[in-house]
Amino acid sequence: MYMYLPIALTSVNYLVVVGLGLAVGLLSGLFGVGGGFLMTPLLMMIGIPPTIAAATDANQIVAASASGCFSHWRLGNVDIKMGLLLTLGGFAGGAVGVQVIKALLAAGGADFLIKMTYVVMLGVVGIFMFFESLSALKKQKAGTTKEHHAPKAEKKGGFFASLPMQTHFEKSGVTHSALVPLVLGVFVGVLAAIMGVGGGFIMVPVMIYMLRMPMHVVVGTGLFQVLFTCIEVTILQAYSNHTVDFFLALLLLIGSVFGAQIGTALGKKLHGDQLKILLAIIVLVVTVKIVLELVLEPSILLSYAGGH
Amino acid sequence: MKRTVMTVLKQWAAVAVAAAAMIALPAAAQAALTCQVNPTKVPITLSYHGAKLTISGQSALNDELVLKISTPPKDAAMKYKGKAAGLFWMKKGTMEFKGVPQVYLVSSTAKLNLILSDAERQQYQLGYDAMGNAVKVEDSKGQPVERKWFDEFIRFKEKEMVYNIQEGTITRKHGENGNAFEVVMDWPYQAAPGVYNVEVFAVNGGKVVDKAATTFEVERTGLIAALSKMAVDQAALYGIMAVAIAMMAGFAVGVIFKKGGGSH
Structure with a gap:
């Protein structure tokens, strides 16, 4: 029942860890997010040190997103052109974000900024997505919508349309300047690095609402971007901080690769707006949990130094 | 005279050893x-x-x-x-x-x-x-x-x-x-x-x-020792190995699901 983890230096019940992988992998396949914002706190709850939890989770997400991305790619749901531009921007943004954190850590008060960014981003994304998809679902019930994103695509114009390098993204069925996903990628990358997460839960709404991509392509493309981000994070963390616990990652990925497949299959049965409202609810639950953690007195006021 | 002194000294030494032994005995x-x-x-x-x-x-x-x-x-x-x-x-x-x-x-x-x-x-x-x-x-x-x-x-x-x-x-x-x-x-x-x-x-x-x-x-010992040593001594290789195995596992399961659940 127990397995010792050589880097985390602790022993865990492997059934619990495989179960966690399965649950978070399912969400990953369903929504196109890495699930780091859920997995890292869950791992900390079973006694994994925070820095190792975050780095190892990135390793696990490589497996889950590779599995999910492959399935979505076969279904024709991955916009590779869009994904590459977002990823490229994300890498640049990540590098900027890491420097921002370094400067803040030196100046003090980093923890406050990290927590506040987390709460505000999760809160805004969750509330917006919740009400948007709720109204879409209501309309759908009334029988007035077809594909609700189609008419919105025509509204765009003005500034976005005036940018150079206009490109048509066939898979997504949208036309944007190549600069738009690149810049949005940078923006998400900066936030993700500050929060210490992969950024899937910000990237997905960005693709839905700012790039106007259809939900199913958003999920596939999101997994594509998450895959590359997490490959980079895993190698960097392993190389410079020695914080990747390969055994822990193995246990998690045994669960998550299957979870991701189940999620992908389940996702096909659900409407885009139903998916959005589910993700919104999960994001809001996590937001409430973080707010409670901030407001209620912790049971222990000390923790080992290292990482955030 | 000299011999008498020696004898007395010897006797004293013997007493001292015996006393020390007696003190040490209970312990x-x-x-x-x-x-x-x-x-x-x-x-x-x-x-x-x-x-x-x-x-x-x-x-x-x-x-x-x-x-x-x-x-x-x-x-x-x-x-x-x-x-x-x-x-x-x-x-x-x-x-x-x-x-x-x-x-x-x-x-x-x-x-x-x-x-x-x-x-x-x-x-x-x-x-x-x-x-x-x-x-x-x-x-x-x-x-x-x-x-x-x-x-x-x-x-x-x-x-x-x-x-x-x-x-x-x-x-x-x-x-x-x-x-x-x-x-x-x-x-x-x-x-x-x-x-x-x-x-x-x-x-x-x-x-x-x-x-x-x-x-x-x-x-x-064994695998635990080998892996924790590798994580530090060959950190880059360790990271690449971790990523490669994760990707292979992901793709492999993707392929298996394709074969097993073709109806999806």
């Missing part, structure tokens, strides 16, 4: 304090979840016993939380706990403060209050902090299972020349690999009258 009759630990090497294998550790030995008839398992004192940096803006609990900074052992497990035949004087407990670092008097806790500016932070540190370590004081838990078997004692303990898996000091103190009249010590080692 020899009562078994001297001994201590062994079994096993002396605790291997960390893949399925390691702590270990059963037996510390046993002999002691004099009327002595109380105190057992301490610890690591040499080191400095520990800890993040601490406090209220920011009067509302939010945040990590506010780092504290330095100077001279704390990483592991500190004490058990005894009776309450420490009943069998040992404060001075002795202080000298041998037996009890949290004795440790607290020796430890310095400073904030990041090098200023001493309130005592409550040391208590919080103890709570943190106790929750981690690596600090513990169990008074009155050592049991003994009475024999003719002394007592045999044995402590069977669950060694916590949370304790890091390393060498641990085991000390047994015989206590009488509020003082430590005898001391025995040994060590044991908790060490990584």
Whole structure:
């Protein structure tokens, strides 16, 4: 029942860890997010040190997103052109974000900024997505919508349309300047690095609402971007901080690769707006949990130094 | 004359040896304090979840016993939380706990403060209050902090299972020349690999009258040892391996699902 983890230096019940992988992998396949914002706190709850939890989770997400991305790619749901531009921007943004954190850590008060960014981003994304998809679902019930994103695509114009390098993204069925996903990628990358997460839960709404991509392509493309981000994070963390616990990652990925497949299959049965409202609810639950953690007195006021 | 002096000296020497033997005799009759630990090497294998550790030995008839398992004192940096803006609990900074052992497990035949004087407990670092008097806790500016932070540190370590004081838990078997004692303990898996000091103190009249010590080692073996070595010595290769295996596992399952569940 127990397995010792050589880097985390602790022993865990492997059934619990495989179960966690399965649950978070399912969400990953369903929504196109890495699930780091859920997995890292869950791992900390079973006694994994925070820095190792975050780095190892990135390793696990490589497996889950590779599995999910492959399935979505076969279904024709991955916009590779869009994904590459977002990823490229994300890498640049990540590098900027890491420097921002370094400067803040030196100046003090980093923890406050990290927590506040987390709460505000999760809160805004969750509330917006919740009400948007709720109204879409209501309309759908009334029988007035077809594909609700189609008419919105025509509204765009003005500034976005005036940018150079206009490109048509066939898979997504949208036309944007190549600069738009690149810049949005940078923006998400900066936030993700500050929060210490992969950024899937910000990237997905960005693709839905700012790039106007259809939900199913958003999920596939999101997994594509998450895959590359997490490959980079895993190698960097392993190389410079020695914080990747390969055994822990193995246990998690045994669960998550299957979870991701189940999620992908389940996702096909659900409407885009139903998916959005589910993700919104999960994001809001996590937001409430973080707010409670901030407001209620912790049971222990000390923790080992290292990482955030 | 010379011979007489020599004879007297010899006689005195003989008396002195006999006296010394007589003084030493009662102690020899009562078994001297001994201590062994079994096993002396605790291997960390893949399925390691702590270990059963037996510390046993002999002691004099009327002595109380105190057992301490610890690591040499080191400095520990800890993040601490406090209220920011009067509302939010945040990590506010780092504290330095100077001279704390990483592991500190004490058990005894009776309450420490009943069998040992404060001075002795202080000298041998037996009890949290004795440790607290020796430890310095400073904030990041090098200023001493309130005592409550040391208590919080103890709570943190106790929750981690690596600090513990169990008074009155050592049991003994009475024999003719002394007592045999044995402590069977669950060694916590949370304790890091390393060498641990085991000390047994015989206590009488509020003082430590005898001391025995040994060590044991908790060490990584096999795959656990190989992997943790690789993570540090060949960090880049380790990272690439971790990513490659994860990707292969992901794609492989993707392919299997395609074959198995073609109807999706």
